[in-house]
Amino acid sequence: MDELVKLFMNDLDDHDDEILKASLQVQEGKLTVLNLVEELGPHLTNTDTEARVKGCKLLTKILENLPDTCLSTKELATLVIFLCSRLQDHYTLQPPALSGLVKLTASTNLAEGEAKIVINSIFKEVHVQSCLQAERLNLYLLLTNIVSNHKSLILSLGRNFLYNFIQAIDGEQDPRNLLVVFQLAYDVISTGIDLLNLAEELFDVISCYFPIDFNPSSGGKFSITNQDLVLGLRRVLSSTNAFAQFCIPLMLEKLDSDIESAKVDACLTFSECLSQYKKIDLEPYLGAIWNTLKQEITQSVSEEVENSALDLLTELVRTLSLWPVLGQSYRMVDLNSFLNEVLEECLTRLKEPIRDKLTWMSWRIIMACAKASKTACDIVCKAVFPLLLEQVSEMSVDASSTPLAKSNFANIMDCIVKMATVCSNFTFSYNPVLPHKDAIMKSFQDVLSKEGSVQVKCTAVAGLAVILGLNILSDENLRNLATVLLSSLMSQSDPKVRFELLSASGYLSSKHPKIVKACMLPTITKLIPETEFWHHPKEIVRNTLECLSALSTHFDILQDVVSYVVDFLFRCKIEQPYCCFLLECLGCLETISKNSTAGDDHTDHLVINIALPLIKICIKTSVQLTVPELCCASCTAVNGFSIDCISLPIIKAVTAVLRNIFQNLRLGKTAKFIVKLLTDIYLNGNIAELDISEEKLLKFDPFNPKFALLQSRMICFLHATLCAVDRSVTIPHIEDFQSKLLNLCLHSDDQPTYVAAAKTFAGLVNRAHKSSDKYMQDVLDCSVGKAKGKKLQVLTLLIWTTKALALCNHEMTKAFIQKLVGLFGDPDIGETAAAGCDIIMRDSKEVLSPSSHAVVRLMYRQRFFLLIIPELVAGFRSAKDTPMEISQTGDLEQVLPSVKQAHCLTALSHLLLHLPKQVLLQQFSHLTPLLVKALHSDDAILLQSVLSALLYLIEDAAAPMEAHIDSLINDFLRLSRFKPNLDVRLKALKCIGASTLLPTTILLPIKKKVVQELRYVLDDHKRDVRSEAAKARSEWYLVGT
């Protein structure tokens, strides 16, 4: 301790450790505060002021390192008295004394008496306005501590405290301090202290900052923003209704100001204040507020002001709704009278068609009032609906009407729907729309039955749905609605109208399945004839099935629809004439299975009634068809089953349906049953389980690459079922599956087959990576053969397995990545290998997606990127160094260095598109040389992807680009005249345009050059390029203005 004192007194620097030690001793009780002060005694009482300051500083520093509750009440009392008396000493002693006191007041052990002493001596001894920023900050922090710990003290001090407090915060200008002051003022007010006649003074001291317009000079990471201050101030201003009589006039004045941000801020602040204000506060100003708001809404120059003013109006009406309702007494204001005034002004204008801004704004005002509260909505609706319906009945719009009349009609329709939507926000005992429902429904129906624009029809259908949502329709209304929807569905052909109609029908079905069952289903199902249905016109079939899938929003309906559709499927064969019809049906089932996510019962029903029949139909075909030439026109005896075989799209559609169903399947009886069944069928060929027992059938052996191609293609059902089902469902014999899949994938020549096998293998690896480790080495050891065909199979397997491993963060991912990047140099499959990066980064819909319950670790993309980047950079460099490369087959084959480099860059551009910017920022320095190099390539496709990556970087992570912008802009300008490819020019110009997002100081030096150079592109022979150039150039002109 002695040493420390000596060190400190002699101005030596390295005393931090010693101070820590001393504080530790105090903490452990080895050193008491008394000892400490005694030790420092000679210095604290020294006649030399500087020595006293140092002594005091040391004491403070030791105190600052103590935990808040370390000192006892008694110790605190001693120290408080000591430090408070320091405040009376020389003024240079005040700063250390203050910071010591901040520490002491933070302790909850401080007695109230001492807190009072602190407050009194501070207000008495410290003249805040002549202190430096840090001391003022300390003082505010000290007050904050006391206010939060000693609320009752503040209340008992009352007016005295308040008076001194106002004086202390008066004239503060530093934003850092202001932030604390705002918080402190809020704390003080929320103690519930009586503001008495000081409310005005306090308000003046605080409100003088409004509206805040603060531009932080140097934007450090933790600097205070304008928003922080605005919110801080807003919280104080809206903290009490005692400010009302001062605040309301101020807000009205600021609403009238010329500065847009001030208006918006005033609206928002006022909205916040309203919740505090009582009737008595607000009543005298209502007229003035309404007048100002009206002016702002109807005459503003900015949408933001309009919207915030409308929000304020809503908030005001909401507040008014909480007031007690008055009788017919004279000169009193309540919600009714206020709304009447508003409506009176607006309604006169509403009687005219919406053509000008004023009428349009009147509508918005009315909507804003209506959505405020239930009562307000009721009042507004009662006034507005008769008016609207009157207008509708007067307007008879038909094909011969003028465009003006048509647009008026559309506007009125729109208003009706909007008003009804507002009503749907509240639950009424007597809905204000109820008396008008028939008229409204009729007007919507009229629109649908007549010729008219798509927009109006869509509005009408949406309106019907809104009315349905209000729950005010009687059964008769509902039946009527169902008929209208049905007949419209039959007659309307526009896709937008149909979409609306289908959504509305689905809504009706979910709410009233019985009505739909009685009034819609029978008619719809009759649309497809029982016989020769496969020759039925495609459009009718599609529309019918579309209606059916849209109606399947209720389980009852869904069951009916499914049995209806599957029944048709059983009557079809996988043959040419049925093909179109089959695909339509499967599309319908896919929609149904996608939309039905609710409930295990539903899923179980779908498994039994859709999935099983589909699998049965497909497998049955595959064991019946013995020779390719019987299959379809594309398959011949010579070439075998073709890649254009009609069965492929059907299998694909079936897979999609199966996946949708299995993704929702949870562990349970059905899941166990179906998984066991599938295992039995695929591994043991036991198709008797499916009731397929005709004679002259092939055996089912899908894993044999040389046996029956059609059967091998059925492998894709596996990744839609086994790899899609919930992970809690265990798959029996998973290792058998894996080894057979591996064999099939490597030995099949059929592209769909080996891709499906690779995907399924990857899906299983991802699910059970522990048990599949032994296969990993097999995959890695697969050598890329000579023949191009074989190479692709290995590559496919490699890419998908890498994805499976990367997703679950497997330790072998690195080895797989190395092997993959090694293939980039291969002349045949290098490009495909590079494209593999896209597959790995992208969310696959088919397998390995979270919805298929794959193991997906957080941030796997980032990890994969970090793993592959060193490989890519190394690959890029090595390709540059060794112009000759021996391909893996052992042949001496010259590979152009740019080929591998190009593939590395292509892979990189794929990676960039899927990565969050934070990762890019970290790796930016490694990437820049690659990207810049790529900009000098001639390969249009590569250029495009690199330019997209750079565009993405400029838009998303501009900061690190700043240093390179000069050279990049030169490259962009060069590429903006890249003759051979239009898209390269377009992308380059987009990059130039996006560069305007960078800080102005960097752009200004090159502005002239860019503007000059872009002039030549303005006359490009392609229009797209020209308009992009014009856009970029105009933006550049605005730089720095």
Add this chain to the structure above:
Amino acid sequence: MPDKDNLNPLIHQRVTPRTRLKTTNELDNDVRDPFDQREIFDLIRDINDPEHPLTLEDLRVVTEKDITVNDEEGSITVLFTPTIPHCSMATLIGLAIRVRLLRALPPRFKVEVEIAPGSHNSEKAVNKQLADKERVAAALENQHLLNVVNQCLTIKSNNYSPAA
């Protein structure tokens, strides 16, 4: 609130669709696309009105059909219609259109921006001002005026924006 000339302008429905459907020729790098009315209209439709938070298209100050283009001879005429005949902003609007086209068209074009006949009280005077190259150049030397013009040309639908 500064006084406006037209407190309550008519707002029109947009006639020309926002996106232009591309023909196969436009996708072919080897075919030259000629400048046409629509292209010029796309350049000026989003200019902001100096008085209201609306575009010239919304207020129907400019329409596609009031534009004539002669690509070979390099001449373009744009007629614009002020919302009211005594609009004091007519010159400013004309200037904004001019500047926008000056910045966005290759220098080979001779651009004329005029008030549609019969739509303004002092049509001739305004047209004369807008046609006078020296006056336009002098106007753009005026920093305040340039700021106002730039404000009109700051396109709201500009899509160079950092992705959220």
